[in-house]
Amino acid sequence: MYVFPHTAPASQNAVRAGAGEAGRVVGATTVLFHEGDKADALYEVVSGVFRATKVFSDGRRQVVAFAYPGDIIGFGHGENYRFDCDALTPARVQVTARGDVLAAARNRPELGEKLLAMAAGEIATMHDLSVLLCRKSAMERVAGFLISLAARSGSPANDQRVNLPMCRADIADHLGLTIETVSRNLTKLKLRGIVELPDRGSFVIRDLVRLQDQAECEAVVH
Amino acid sequence: MYVFPHTAPASQNAVRAGAGEAGRVVGATTVLFHEGDKADALYEVVSGVFRATKVFSDGRRQVVAFAYPGDIIGFGHGENYRFDCDALTPARVQVTARGDVLAAARNRPELGEKLLAMAAGEIATMHDLSVLLCRKSAMERVAGFLISLAARSGSPANDQRVNLPMCRADIADHLGLTIETVSRNLTKLKLRGIVELPDRGSFVIRDLVRLQDQAECEAVVH
C-alpha cells in the first residue's frame, strides 16, 4: 500500500460551501470538505471527477469512492463528514445546503423519493465495492475496476478510450492493493492484448470479453 | 474462502411476504428473499440476526451484511433484490410493502426523512465494511469485526459476553478471508489473553484497548 508522506501539503485552495451556492467551478486538488467538517452541504458533480478518501492515523489511506458527473456527494454522513473529498480534475459542482434539500423534500414528496433512489444507488455502489474487495486476486480487482470505470464513462465497449483521471496510488488504495501490484497487473493485461495504455491518463479496452473473464464475474454496471 | 457445496439444500421454509404483514416469526435458516426476487417489501428486524449473502457463479460467496434488531433490510435494491437474505437465529421481522412505505412518506414528510436517515445509516455501514476490507492484515479485520459486533450488542466493554451467532464460514466470507485464517487469528487473540472463547456461539472481550490496537484504527461504532 502506498502511504502518502505526512508532510505533503494536503491541498491548497479549500472551498467553503455557502448554502444554496450554485455551479461552483473548482480546480484540480480543490478540497470540498475534510473528515470531521460539519456535514451541511450536498454536492452534485456537474463535470470532473472527485475522490473520497479516508486517512488513518498510521498514514494509510482508503479511497472510498470516485464521484463522476451526476453523482451526489454528501449522503451517508451523520452530523459530520466521514471522509475527505477533493477534486482529481478541474470540475464543477452544484452545491446545496442540506437543510434546503430537506425543506424542499418536505413540500415535494417526489423529490424525497428521488433522494431515496439516489441513496439506494449509493448503497448499491458500496455493495459492489465490498464485493470487489472480497474477490481474492489482484487481477480480478484491477479488471473489475477497469470495467466499472468504462461503464461510468458511457457503456463499456471495445476500442473506446476511457479516461483514467486517478493515479496508480489512488487505484491501489481503492482496491486494497499496492501501486506495484496494480502496475504489474495492468502490464499483464496490456501484454495479453486485452487493454491498451496509450498514456498515463487513459486506457482502451481491446477485448471486453476477456477482460470480463479476468474479472471472473458479471460486470458490475450501474 | 469457504465455498458452500452446490448440492446443499439452500433452505427449507421460505417465507413469502404478504404486503403489510406484521410481526412475522421465523425460524433459523428461514429465507426472507433470494437474489433476483422482486424487491417489494422492507423488513425491520425485531429480534434475531439475519445474513445477507451474494453468491457467485463459481460458488464463492460474500456475506454482504449482518442485520441486527432495529436494522432495516431491503434498501439499496432496485426492482429486484441484489442478494439473498436468511435468518441465522430464530427471529421476528416487521414486514412492510415498499409501495405502502412510499405512499405513507408522501403524506408524512417526517417519515420520509426517517427513511433517508436510515438509508444514510446503511451507507455508513457499507463504508465501514469497505474500510474493514481494505485493511491489510487478517488480524486487523478479525479484531475490527469483533469490535463492531460488540458495539452492536450494546457498548463494547471489557468482560461482557457477546453473541457470535454466525459460523466461521460466515465471518470468513464477510471479511474476505478463509475459515482457517479466521480461526487462527481468533486463537491468537485468545492466547494473548485479549478475548475469551467460552463456546462457539459467543466471545468475551478481556482487553478492549489491546483489541483496538490489533484493529489498528479507531473502533467502528454506530
Add this chain to the structure above:
DNA sequence: CGCCATTTTGAGTTGTGTCAACCACCGTGG
C-alpha cells in the same frame, strides 16, 4: 535539456490460501 514525480520492473520475503489431518461437540440409536 535537465529535473522531478510517477510508473514500471526486478529480486527476495512473508502472510495467507490450500490441502489434509485431527479434535470437540452433539444428537441419535442401540
Add this chain to the structure above:
DNA sequence: CCACGGTGGTTGACACAACTCAAAATGGCG
C-alpha cells in the same frame, strides 16, 4: 448409558500470490 457418525472448528505443513525494498525507466514541465 455409551458407541457412533456428522458437523463445525482447530491445527499443521507447504506453496504461491502479493508485499517490501530497491533500482531503472518514463513522462511532464520549467
